[in-house]
Amino acid sequence: MELINALVAVTNYVIIPATAYGAQLALGALGVTLIYSILRFSNFAHGDTMAFGTGVVILITWGFQAMGISFGPLPTALLALPFGIAVTAALMLGTDKVVYQYYRKVRAAPVVMVMVSVGVMFVMNALTRFLIGVDQINFDDGTRFVINARQWRDMTGLHEPLTLRSTQVITVVTAIITVAALFWFLGKTRTGKSMRAFSDNEDLALLSGIDPNKVVAVTWIITGALATIAGTLYGLDKSFKAFTYFQLLLPIFASAIVGGIGNPVGAIAGGFVISFSEVGLTYAWKKVATYLVPSWEPDGLVQLLSTDYKYAVSFTILILVLIFKPTGLFKGKIV
Amino acid sequence: MSYLNASNMTGGYGKADILHDCTLTVEKGEIAVIVGPNGAGKSTAMKAVFGMLGLREGKVTLDGQDITGLSPQDRVKKGMGFVPQVNNVFPTMTVEENLEMGAFIRDDDFRGTMDQVFDLFPILKEKRRQNAGELSGGQRQQVAVGRALMTQPKLLMLDEPTAGVSPIVMDELFDRIIEVARSGISILMVEQNARQALEIADKGYVLVQGANKYTDTGEALLADPEVRRTFLGG
Numbered sequence: 106m107e108l109i110n111a112l113v114a115v116t117n118y119v120i121i122p123a124t125a126y127g128a129q130l131a132l133g134a135l136g137v138t139l140i141y142s143i144l145r146f147s148n149f150a151h152g153d154t155m156a157f158g159t160g161v162v163i164l165i166t167w168g169f170q171a172m173g174i175s176f177g178p179l180p181t182a183l184l185a186l187p188f189g190i191a192v193t194a195a196l197m198l199g200t201d202k203v204v205y206q207y208y209r210k211v212r213a214a215p216v217v218m219v220m221v222s223v224g225v226m227f228v229m230n231a232l233t234r235f236l237i238g239v240d241q242i243n244f245d246d247g248t249r250f251v252i253n254a255r256q257w258r259d260m261t262g263l264h265e266p267l268t269l270r271s272t273q274v275i276t277v278v279t280a281i282i283t284v285a286a287l288f289w290f291l292g293k294t295r296t297g298k299s300m301r302a303f304s305d306n307e308d309l310a311l312l313s314g315i316d317p318n319k320v321v322a323v324t325w326i327i328t329g330a331l332a333t334i335a336g337t338l339y340g341l342d343k344s345f346k347a348f349t350y351f352q353l354l355l356p357i358f359a360s361a362i363v364g365g366i367g368n369p370v371g372a373i374a375g376g377f378v379i380s381f382s383e384v385g386l387t388y389a390w391k392k393v394a395t396y397l398v399p400s401w402e403p404d405g406l407v408q409l410l411s412t413d414y415k416y417a418v419s420f421t422i423l424i425l426v427l428i429f430k431p432t433g434l435f436k437g438k439i440v
Numbered sequence: 441m442s443y444l445n446a447s448n449m450t451g452g453y454g455k456a457d458i459l460h461d462c463t464l465t466v467e468k469g470e471i472a473v474i475v476g477p478n479g480a481g482k483s484t485a486m487k488a489v490f491g492m493l494g495l496r497e498g499k500v501t502l503d504g505q506d507i508t509g510l511s512p513q514d515r516v517k518k519g520m521g522f523v524p525q526v527n528n529v530f531p532t533m534t535v536e537e538n539l540e541m542g543a544f545i546r547d548d549d550f551r552g553t554m555d556q557v558f559d560l561f562p563i564l565k566e567k568r569r570q571n572a573g574e575l576s577g578g579q580r581q582q583v584a585v586g587r588a589l590m591t592q593p594k595l596l597m598l599d600e601p602t603a604g605v606s607p608i609v610m611d612e613l614f615d616r617i618i619e620v621a622r623s624g625i626s627i628l629m630v631e632q633n634a635r636q637a638l639e640i641a642d643k644g645y646v647l648v649q650g651a652n653k654y655t656d657t658g659e660a661l662l663a664d665p666e667v668r669r670t671f672l673g674g
Contacts, residue, residue: 305533
């Protein structure tokens, strides 16, 4: 019984939140990895792209709410999502036209492109703040729980509570649908294949008559979509705050690099590696420990790291991977 | 007029010219081979024919049409196929996808062409679901040639197709190239393995310092004592 209680506690405080967070990171890392493999630079503006996309989704959600439109038990934001994606994709295409296109034409070195993306990041950062402000915003208006603590107790009679929030389920389901759609697109469609060909061997792709402008445009549209979806899911699950999204850049890059940057499967795996490490290392294991070893009364919380240091986890993993296995878990490519 | 006529090509990458009044012609269904010492401008001459190098002088015609001003992509549409020496496949894509990408500019059904490529290189049919990057050097060259054949070119240009493959694989590749030529496709090829290449060549060009030094049939060049002594090692 104590063992089951321990398992429930681990599921409730580690497995469920880490899975949801991992799915959000994976979607973010997919966007980073796509840009890296096709446009060949690390896009530092990705976190703020997520913030912008989410900001637009929130504004449209408020609009829908004012008009009295709702999505039943699901959050209205899911209805607003396609519109948010469209606006963000348009912003991506516009940015490419105004900024990145020039640097591609002069064949700027990848590190120059990274610096350019830092500039874009600052602009987008400000744009988001103008648009929606700096405050924390909760925009989840759907049903809160799939299983709440009381239902769980009535259902199982266990002492240890377990809750499953609807945003966590929505996150995982949406992520699965998005990833499936992305892999289908890259693996089966002509445009998707031409993007992979362009990523594999740009010169040969050009020789084969693949239009680089189309590949670049489609890449930005997909990146805008992934960023908006990832940002909205994160915002629904936790809350929206422009600055948090900027901070998310670190775990997102860590995910992409741990998995092997440029490799979509790696980005997903990396997202979960980072989220489980972060949540696992910052969780206070005292409760689980007392279930498992009843005679033991730990003095502290049995917490390896305070949650204030959660970004240090991504950073440490990032450094270790770069030192010992720079190509990541799945073989990525280093430009 | 020859099918491919690249005449008096002069040009290079920067200010200094690499090619000096270099002329290359290929007839229909003929195999023409460019040989010569290292740094003779063999690959450069081929790139010039394909439009990857700006020419100061000279012109290139294909089937009587002047294509001197066209980009490589447009030359592909005109019926040229090019197999670069290195990085000539999409490594993380399957063999079948590589061929599909080769046919990217085609709007019609290319299944038939793919079957022809599989007939020519049966090993590729066997490995069609495998990534090209996981294949052996010789098999990868077959993918590269197959990819270029997918546009149904009239002229196939090969830049050192046997670089880095074993002698047995080299013989096999040459056999395949002869087979391609028999189907009516003209072939222009740069080769390091000069002797073997001249053996299968209808026409051979010996380039030295970016200029034509000897031009004759493959057989005649092999028999020429001067060519043998200076370029074929006796």
